[in-house]
Amino acid sequence: MKIALVGDKGRMGRLLTSRFSAAGCEVAGVDRPLTPDTVRPAVQGADVVILCVPVEVLAEVLSIVAPLLSPKQVLADITSVKVRPMEVMQAFHAGPVVGTHPLFGPDPQDDHLPVAVTPGSSARDADVTLVEQCFRMIGCDTFRTTAQEHDRAAAMIQGLNFISSVAYLATLAHNEELLPFVTPSFRRRLDAARKMLTEDAALFEGMFEANPASQDAVRSFRSFLNIASAGDVDVLVDRARWWWRTHDDRGGARQ
Missing domain, CATH: 1.10.3660 (6-phosphogluconate dehydrogenase C-terminal fold)
Known part of the structure; x- marks a missing residue:
């Protein structure tokens, strides 16, 4: 599995990069400055593209990232709110969108690592399961909910x-x-x-x-x-x- 992390130099981005790599995933990361030329090789061929950026810059980042994605690639995020980010991601990406919220910080103090998963309207069950598998591979416990x-x-x-x-x-x-x-x-x-x-x-x-x-x-x-x-x-x-x-x-x- 190839996972692309946009914002891999942030605190959560670094944590996920380390853990996905340790789990045997092919991980491609990209961070600022984000341009089509820097983002393209990271997201090309990725099964899941995860946005590890603050909610206030989500639309700006998607304006660069989304045109480089194929309709088959699953787009996910890790923001701490879900209603508005899900709307923004689905507006930019024609393919499956799956929101996530890791309910732990960049320095987890124990092994309890819950992750809330919010399927988008265009996501199939297989798409949601794929994102869940990503997090379960690194020791997280996932549960599904709605953005609301x-x-x-x-x-x-x-x-x-x-x-x-x-x-x-x-x-x-x-x-x-x-x-x-x-x-x-x-x-x-x-x-x-x-x-x-x-x-x-x-x-x-x-x-x-x-x-x-x-x-x-x-x-x-x-x-x-x-x-x-x-x-x-x-x-x-x-x-x-x-x-x-x-x-x-x-x-x-x-x-």
Whole structure:
């Protein structure tokens, strides 16, 4: 199998290049500056062409890449949102389109490597299976979903985690008088948010703005804050404990 990676010098591009190569795939990579002359030899003969580029430059990259693809080649991406990228890829490429979202970063900390797969309208089952096989060869666990389902989930898991952390820490910022009162639990929250806000903020901002479900997620969160402002904190605590349900609570094994 030949896999072409457009954007192979980025953090995720480097990770995938290394792992696909180690799995025995023929890997061809190309990165900036992208021109027809640099892209053509990379994508020629590739079974799957994977775009490892930010969502905001997807259309620009496709304007160069898509004219060089045959209708038989499978076009995929790894962006963290899916509705708009899928629309853009299908507008540029007449062949099969399969969206993917590796739900792990460029420095995975464990062997749990889930990948969401969103089949495009022009993709046959064989095309989707081919993309799934690519990721399974490098130890990933794939599951299929729709672009809409993906973006709703991503808005809640990634987007809301980002925006609620930003809002909380921005609320407390520039209050020097708070510093003597900092607790270990607050420091743990700072530590958890440090990389997201000091290194990856632009990435998460882009994901939040590109996801059509982001505002619905914020409105849902605000409704729960309203419960807290009414004094019904116990209701929130009871609901939040869902994450630590036991075998008996759920009538089955923990998932």
